Amino acid sequence: MPHTASRRGPGRPPAAKAAETRERILRSARQVFSELGYDAATFQAIALRADLTRPAINHYFPNKRALFAEVVERTNALVIAAGVERAQTATTLVGRLEAFLVAAVQADSEDRSAAAFMVAAVLESQRHPELRQDGNDALQGSRDFVAWAVNEAIKAGELTTDTDVTSLVEMLVAVFWGMGFYAGFVGDHEQLERITDQLKLLLEHRLWRLKPAK
């Protein structure tokens, strides 16, 4: 392990090892960014988490902003891109929304820090406008997906609704981010699976049978 703390210093690792180390840094950085926030997440803290030296981190990432941008990109790929891909296999609006949710829940089972990071990154992008410039906005990614699913449903004549489509999209985006907030900061993975099942029922209008009040 050429990049663990030792008297040898960083050196140049073989390609496979380098990719693995890079992955390890990104995973540790995601955890540290979401736990401590952008300002408090030093390369030192990330190195400690990854069991590497601080210069080793610098060998792969020139600065914190570049590292943060890549964590954003990877996390969006893990959650948003996976959700979008999964939704392609579904054929109805609710089916697509649910497929997206299932993929997001699966990403949560693989790396519990993803949801927390995504929520924290939205807060950070308000605190640090320069982070917004680096693109890969998860909020916009989720909005684009929901807008696509709703528009497909309208085109296919599947969805008949009198409502304002823009507000419908925004509401669904808010609901999805509520699930992400829950995954990142409230419940464990099993609870997330169970509330996702409840949300599916709500989206299908099968959550409850309400009797009129007397």
Added chain:
Amino acid sequence: MPHTASRRGPGRPPAAKAAETRERILRSARQVFSELGYDAATFQAIALRADLTRPAINHYFPNKRALFAEVVERTNALVIAAGVERAQTATTLVGRLEAFLVAAVQADSEDRSAAAFMVAAVLESQRHPELRQDGNDALQGSRDFVAWAVNEAIKAGELTTDTDVTSLVEMLVAVFWGMGFYAGFVGDHEQLERITDQLKLLLEHRLWRLKPAK
């Protein structure tokens, strides 16, 4: 204005003025905590926002933790307690959930920093476990409210559902916090009102009429 920056120093203001100044500090602190995060929110930054001196803040609050705890308490009263009170006037489950949402949206129109602060406070309480000990957990407050509304509906025979009540409550909590996240970090007040209308339709199972896919 005895507490604005001047050579006089803090002094002891008359009671009405003191209450007003205290209010001003709390409001500025809420903004600064949610914008900068707990660590970066210094008394200096809060004083600047409130147009007061740093010693003036100290005159009212011994330390940051005490100030933060009071902002949490006030914000929960503004949003959660107002929502709970409003819900008492409704008689059905969906009516109660909607009344809570309306009160929260109204709180948002009065002070746009409330929702952002509540979401940020959940993140902060994970970063700083000592803040959790100070109680007034908004997450638990929202959960208690939803659990009450669901249980009332079950007792009244209004709700017939085969679903797991605990997961139903958690799902609704996640949805509500999604609205809070949206209010604090995504949309403006008008958008919040419009997505809340969409959410009401979803809760009433009136959001869309889905035709079966061919």
